[in-house]
Amino acid sequence: FAPWTDPNEKPLIQFKGVTKRFGDFTAIDNLTQDIYAREFFALLGPSGCGKTTMMRMLAGFETPSEGQILIAGQDMSRVPPNKRAVNMMFQSYALFPHLTVFDNIAFGLKREGKPKDEIEARVAEMLRLTRLERFAQRKPHQISGGQRQRVALARSLAKAPKLLLLDEPLGALDAKLRQQTQFELVDIQEKTGTTFVIVTHDQEEAMTVASRVAVMDEGRIVQVATPSEIYEQPNSVYVADFIGEVNIINGVATPQGDGYDIAWAESQPPLHAQTTRGFSDGQSCHLAIRPEKISISTEEPETRNKVRGTVHDIAYLGNLSTYHVRVPGERIIKAQTANTRRLSRRALTWEDDVWLSWTDTAAVMLEE
Numbered sequence: 001f002a003p004w005t006d007p008n009e010k011p012l013i014q015f016k017g018v019t020k021r022f023g024d025f026t027a028i029d030n031l032t033q034d035i036y037a038r039e040f041f042a043l044l045g046p047s048g049c050g051k052t053t054m055m056r057m058l059a060g061f062e063t064p065s066e067g068q069i070l071i072a073g074q075d076m077s078r079v080p081p082n083k084r085a086v087n088m089m090f091q092s093y094a095l096f097p098h099l100t101v102f103d104n105i106a107f108g109l110k111r112e113g114k115p116k117d118e119i120e121a122r123v124a125e126m127l128r129l130t131r132l133e134r135f136a137q138r139k140p141h142q143i144s145g146g147q148r149q150r151v152a153l154a155r156s157l158a159k160a161p162k163l164l165l166l167d168e169p170l171g172a173l174d175a176k177l178r179q180q181t182q183f184e185l186v187d188i189q190e191k192t193g194t195t196f197v198i199v200t201h202d203q204e205e206a207m208t209v210a211s212r213v214a215v216m217d218e219g220r221i222v223q224v225a226t227p228s229e230i231y232e233q234p235n236s237v238y239v240a241d242f243i244g245e246v247n248i249i250n251g252v253a254t255p256q257g258d259g260y261d262i263a264w265a266e267s268q269p270p271l272h273a274q275t276t277r278g279f280s281d282g283q284s285c286h287l288a289i290r291p292e293k294i295s296i297s298t299e300e301p302e303t304r305n306k307v308r309g310t311v312h313d314i315a316y317l318g319n320l321s322t323y324h325v326r327v328p329g330e331r332i333i334k335a336q337t338a339n340t341r342r343l344s345r346r347a348l349t350w351e352d353d354v355w356l357s358w359t360d361t362a363a364v365m366l367e368e
């Protein structure tokens with residue numbers, strides 16, 4: 001179920017023409033974006049693009065210089081942080097070292113003066129949700145980093161916020177634990193139905209956890225889509241390049257049959273691509289092709305998109321191999337193949353002459 005595709009669904013969060021300036025520096029530039037209830041929404045972008053500023057405005061720690069932020073239809077401009085149904089979990093999710101896991105999770109509920117049995121029931125539920133029942137009576141220094149992260153999450157969810165903001169929540173965890181915790185986050189988000197907005201500069205993390213990803217560049221959102229749309233149909237070279245590996249070939253488009261011929265290198269036959277976008281005759285364009293969509297062979301393939309080259313470098317990654325192939329124009333194209341079984345034919349090696357090929361739909365045509 002994708003709430004953002006349902007015309008009857010009202011957005012939980014609305015950014016309406018939001019600009020945020022610090023002095024004469026514009027951190028967020030006239031940004032309009034809806035986020036729906038039950039979404040796991042990721043803000044992804046390089047350092048300094050404005051991700052944290054967006055979160056801080058949602059939480060109420062910063063106010064927009066222009067524009068409006070609405071939560072559940074209500075303008076937030078005069079609503080202080082503690083009066084919003086929003087909780088924020090920071091990268092440095094400082095737990096109280098002298099309190100047990102149980103008391104850390106109960107902290108906010110106690111401060112609100114909730115009855116004791118209600119607090120106990122709620123904390124027990126949070127311990128179950130985050131699989132921390134066994135650790136309830138331990139102190140933070142007596143549990144692992146991953147477990148501490150789950151305590152912080154349980155604490156953030158204890159007050160049942162409508163919206164949980166996660167700012168680089170897994171930054172402190174090592175790679176393996178980080179990956180495992182990403183799956184746990186998704187599981188917990190689905191079980192609670194809470195709307196999660198996560199900030200990350202790690203594209204794999206965004207792709208793993210999010211239902212939709214917003215890619216940011218210098219205070220703007222440049223594309224919002226599901227992880228697979230972002231990967232398969234990036235709308236710019238910037239997005240294609242930011243998400244995963246990509247080959248970019250520059251060329252000139254000519255309408256041809258069901259798509260475009262693209263002249264890309266002198267005395268080379270044109271490449272061909274299909275697209276729903278319109279290009280004029282002679283318009284400069286870029287072709288974005290993921291390495292794993294490129295086949296590599298020693299024999300000339302039947303397809304019309306083929307380029308002859310020489311193996312320049314090979315990176316063996318166990319399950320995959322990446323070939324760097326030198327093609328006309330002194331450029332390198334990367335092709336990646338899965339090492340599914342022992343190669344029965346002779347394995348490719350440096351300086352081998354090869355053919356690279358791909359289907360008409362494998363390449364995404366992008367504007368300059």
Ligand code: ATP
Pocket residue numbers: 022025027045046047048049050051052053054201
């Ligand atoms: P990172 O991934 O490094 O945390 P980010 O995308 O979260 O980056 P922000 O923290 O939102 O980036 O900052 C966006 C821009 O606004 C940066 O150039 C930053 O220097 C600037 N900025 C943020 N807060 C302030 C402030 N209080 N005063 C002045 N400039 C600020």
